[in-house]
Amino acid sequence: MSQEAPAPAPDRRRNRRGAFPRKGFRVFGLGLQDFIRYFFGGNASFAIIVLLLICYFLAEQAFRFFPAHRQGLKIYREAGQEFVDQIKSELAAHSRLGGDLNIAYLSEVNASSQREDNLVRALQAVQTAVEDRTGHLSERLEDARETVEDLRDDLEDAAADPAKTAELQAALAQAEGRADALAPQWHGEAEAALDDPDIWRLDANPVKLTDAERVEIRDAVLRSEPGLDDVELPFFDALRKTSADKKAAAREGYAEFKTHLDALRGAARPLQSLSGDLVDIAAENRQRLDKFETAPARRRALLEGAEATMDPEERARKLKMAEEVVMEAPDYDALARPFYDQVAEHGKLAAQVRAAVVTAYEALPKPDDPAIRTPPGREKLRAAAADYAHLMETLTRVEKTLPKWRHDKPVSRTRGVLMFFAGRDWVTNSSWHDFYGLLPLLTGSFLISVLALVVAVPFSVASAIYVNQLAGRREQNLIKPAIEFIQAIPSIVLGFFGILVLGSFLREWSQGQLHVSPHGFVGSLPVIREIFTGICGFLNWVAQYVPGFPMSERLTMLNAGLLLAFMTVPTIFTLAEDALNNVPHSFTEASFALGASKLQTILRVVVPSSLSGIVAAVLLGFGRIIGETMVVLLVAGNKIQIPDFRAGLGVFAQPAHSMTGIIAQELGEVDQGSIHWRALFLVGMVLFTISLVTNFIAQRILAKYHVKA
């Protein structure tokens, strides 16, 4: 047997590799297939790892906001700022009441001479418009007239010097000649301008001019040539005098109103001065506490700086400064003492305010008083009634809470969290105290999103139904790419459009001022101009009934909402169309076989079957809207304030700020690691959570109600 041993050796080797040996290279037992597999797998997991890292980083930065925030609130309390802010809230309520009442008063008084004032304003408006039209000529004429004046003055001064006099006279004659030549030219142009009816379109001025008044205005404009001072305009001087007289008479009629109003507004003066004193003390306290708070960090920085400098002189200086950093704790009780001392005084003053305000307010007319004739007057009095209730509430509340205030009461964790999530103010970089309240941003974001959805959903779902169910192939090929193309518009471009075009259009429309410019392209086409004029008229008429109109702002939630709606249409459209497309053909077939018409099939079978997909599409659209930044930042008006919901649907005509916008706007300017920085991260976290939840729900809906073919 032993001599046969060498022969089977190659056989054994072959046997070890088996009958079907693997080919190709192998490293650590891994073949090419495995490496390809790991390459693709690695790419997929890389994305997931990055996502997890981002989540971790966001959360870590964001959640460290809370301790810092709590510390800030603690200092706010220890410095006495919390105490002072309570008094300030009383004063704010008081001044709001006084302000509204004052506007009501002024509105009543001014109403007496409204016609006259409007006429004077109309003259000014026409004059400005004419000046704009004749711009270049007016300037030259004015210059010429000024030169004439200057030369005349010089001539008087130089009366003793005959040589100079002669020279000046020559110059004067030349200047006068120039002015006299320009004057008729200007007249010509001014008259031409006055003949243009566009000039008489008096923006936002409700006055209806009679023909006689038009003539007066025309005459006055022509007479007040540029550069001429003291032109006598008897008609308008009379108007001004009448206006003043009427106002004086009206003031007399409202003398009682004015007395009570003044009493009411003056009642808070002692409280104001108390508050002013305390504000100074609290601000000083705050500075001291902040200094103490940052002392270790400053000292450390100085010492580190000293380590790093080579220059011995500089090093000595820095070490000395580090020595000088005050590290001792301030005497908190002493800091707070002035406030405790003033509690009784405040109680007294607040009681005085209350008594005076109650007396004065009772004596003032109420909104339904027949003596109040103007709608704005009534409206402001109604607002004042609410202000009054609010003031009384505030006074009662502060009266109770102020004596119980303790500077050393610890700030609870819940309060720190609540002050963020339910905080009504977002105030940063303030010299007083920074507030980080989410509510204004959250409401802004939500209102804009809701508006955008309300507008976008019908449009996109209806187009999806049309394209998927009714349109011919050629229409499909036209509409689908067109709608999907909207997605390709950079949002900055849309924002730009929103500011310049949509904003102006909305404001003009809201004021009922839409018109076809006779100088534009449309204005030059005969029939189309008439059609557009009709449309404008109709829109202007509609504008009266739109809540929140007229708006004084161009940048509002309405503007942002409309643009965002436009941006979301492709998202919702595409997903809804997919959902409709996923409805099994057998459903439509069955419906047709039962004798249903196309429309019945769509409404009773196709749409209900794809409803879950449509809902998911809407949710994903919402996710897109709430995360959109650029358009909102540019167009929403960026006013950090909880919108006034008393306006009803008109709330959308107000400007607002958003969660995305605030991050984009402020993140570049904050110090890394500061509380403000962390607050912005936390806002980002909130956004992230909202998007995550929305997406999650959408996916769940899709998975749960997915109809199998």
Added chain:
Amino acid sequence: METAMPEAPPETIPAAPIEPAAAPPDSRGDIVVEIDDVNFSYDRKKDVLRDITMDIRRNEVTAFIGPSGCGKSTLLRCFNRMNDLIPGAAITKGRIRILDTNIYDPAVDVIELRKHIGMVFQKYNPFPKSIYENVAYGLRIQGIRNKSVLDQAVEESLVAAGLWEEVKDRLDASGLGLSGGQQQRLCIARTIAVQPRIILMDEPCSALDPISTTTIEDLITRLKDQYTIVIVTHNMQQAARVSDKTAFFYLGELIEFNDTLQIFSAPHKRATEDYISGRFG
């Protein structure tokens, strides 16, 4: 997507021919569907059906058999003009008369036509609605809202489809929650709820297990008393069991059409014999 749906003008069907089920000469054996030398094409180039001539008689079950792609389903779908949903598909020669009306006449309202010709599909396809709504659908789209009328129609249809006992306690449950055989019977109930004259069945049992198939076959035999049924099937035993007449199609042509017994015992044509004995197809 069904894009072009050449629907006839909305004038209703000519008054005479299609009348409610109780027209007097309602005796078994009348000609209901009269197919006269029909060619059909999906693209107007190649005819997938050629020279088809046959009559389908009242209260009989007519089975269409033949290998895949022989055109039997296409012919079935001509009867209720479901082929209209396919752009370009049309009859290129001949006429189909149902109840003495040329159904491709421009004056025929296709919606009205389909109300009289029900269809059961190969794959059961109840709507994602409740059992009740599935059955009531055909009536609802005809504008019937009266609850008691609907209740009665739903019950009668479910009873006729042999499903009532199984679902009477859960009419509000989704139709998609039933078993396959039950879903197919639900589709049959949905079809007969609108009281059609003819029921077209396109391989109704091909997606079902043997037991459900037996149930459906029994149902077909029972329904024969009230309806004229045309059934397309790949299952020759099934054709033999349920049908009175059998038509054998091959490559778009009607090879043989005769009494089922005759076809299965002594077919006249060689091709038929080859097919039913399993030599091809």
